[in-house]
Amino acid sequence: MIKLYSKEIKIVFLIFIFKIILISLVPLTGDEAYFIKWGNTLSMGYYDHPPMVGWLIYLMSFVSDNYVFYRFFSVATTLIVAYLIYKIAQLYMEQKRAFYIALLFLASPVDILISLFTNDVALLLFGTLGVFFLLYSFEKERKTLYAILSGLFLGFAFLSKYFAAFLLISLLIFVFIKYKTKAIKNVSIISVIVILAIAQNLYFNYNCCWNNIMFNFFARTSSEYNLETIGNFFLNLTYLVTPWGFYFLYKSRKNFKNNDLMKLISSILILIFVVFFIVALKNELGIHWFILFIPYLFLLFSFLDDVYLLKLFKYNYIFTFIHIIILFVALSIPTSFLEKQKYYSDIIYATEPELICKKFEQYADGELFTLGYTTASMLSYSCKRDIKMLFNDSKFGRLDDKLLDIRSLDAKDIYLFDNHEIKTNELDGVCTEVLIEEFYIKGAKFHMAKCSGFNYESYKKEHLELQKKRFYTIAKWLPIGKCYFLDRYYEGKRD
Secondary structure, three states: OOOOOHHHHHHHHHHHHHHHHHHHHOOOOHHHHHHHHHHHOOOOOOOOOOOHHHHHHHHHOOOOOOHHHHHHHHHHHHHHHHHHHHHHHHOOOOHHHHHHHHHHHHOOHHHHHOOOOOHHHHHHHHHHHHHHHHHHHHHOOOHHHHHHHHHHHHHHHHOOOOOHHHHHHHHHHHHHHHOHHHHHHHHHHHHHHHHHHHHHHHHHHHOOOOHHHHHHHHHOOOOOOOHHHHHHHHHHHHHHHOHHHHHHHHHOHHHOOOOHHHHHHHHHHHHHHHHHHHHHOOOOOOHHHHHHHHHHHHHHHHHOOHHHHHHHHHHHHHHHHHHHHHHHHHHHOOHHHHOOOOOHHHHHHHHOHHHHHHHHHHHOOOEEEEOOHHHHHHHHHHHOOOOEEOOOOOOOOOOHHHHOOHHHHOOOOEEEEEOOOOOHHHOEOOEEEEEEEEEEEOOEEEEEEEEEEEOHHHHHHHHHHHHHHHHOOOOOOOOOOOOHHHHHHHOOOOO
């Protein structure tokens, strides 16, 4: 294979080298910092999603707590997933084509996109491992061992993100279509293990305000149809498959056969894209929504004619290098050139956090907070101090609701940092006195408000009541074991 595809392997290796350089140059992102905060506060689960990415970061932190080191998990994931695509494809086609499909994955822009360490990366890795061992449990010897491993990794996938549920349903459909009653034993083994993972998540939610359920199925959902979100769904799908990928699939449509591989791909992709389309009618879907299902898009390319498969590899690696060039150019632009941009302060706190941390030394006489979870997470990591979010009613990033007891701030003097203007009218009534200070770092304006005499009862009325209504009004039919929010501020009462 190395001799046969020496040119392609060299291209993939060059992309890999650039990827390693990029992960060391790209500044820490808000989501990564937030997940690092998960890892620093080990828990059975977290507000936004199941806990797997937090658990992984916690384990990796014993080696290093550098965010670039964490990103190597993403690098390793793409290599492992490429190998798994190769091994899965081998079950249905000749070795040469299977190997080429794996190289195609590594030569495509998705390989560059999967560079940051998020819960979607863990979902991709464990989901693909689960599918691999599931198929091997039917096609190879040691069927019971492979079934156990499949259940373990599919359970890990569920504990990475709820999207795994759609994959589980798709796989269940596929194995009973393909293997019929022969699937019962393996499915039973896998189901028992996956149910244990689901039970763990239910236990966490039962004792934690049903955080994951409230966030994923209530707080983050919209209620109005939106043509823009539907268009965004098709745009993201076109970006992942690429326009030329769609064209080559159309030109090779005569090769589409109702064989076992097509049954596998169809079972997985049709269900999820129907679900995604329905969700997109009212909610925006990002590229990351598709990550778990990317391996099956690339397996679909195995039906291409040889000439189109070769062209797809060529066009995709050229597209990838365009991404690399754009990223390197963007990262090489001096920050001073962007001083007149609206989001210049965002750029400075992302690229020069140590300068902000040094400024914070002047505010040692009171606790320090920010007005957003992204800023709080990034500065907590960079400044090596605990910085939490306050005065924020967003549905996102509400881990600090659990970590911070607002009652402990009553009558205290606190500081509020933000990289955008702090409006005093938002603090009036909660703070006895508000003093705003502006300071500059490399030409970027930042804001610090000293809130003297924090009034807990006023904050409860202005913010906690709203947060309770939006995020902690739990359906009557859901039993509650414990709820930190309701227990602290409302004596455990739902109403």
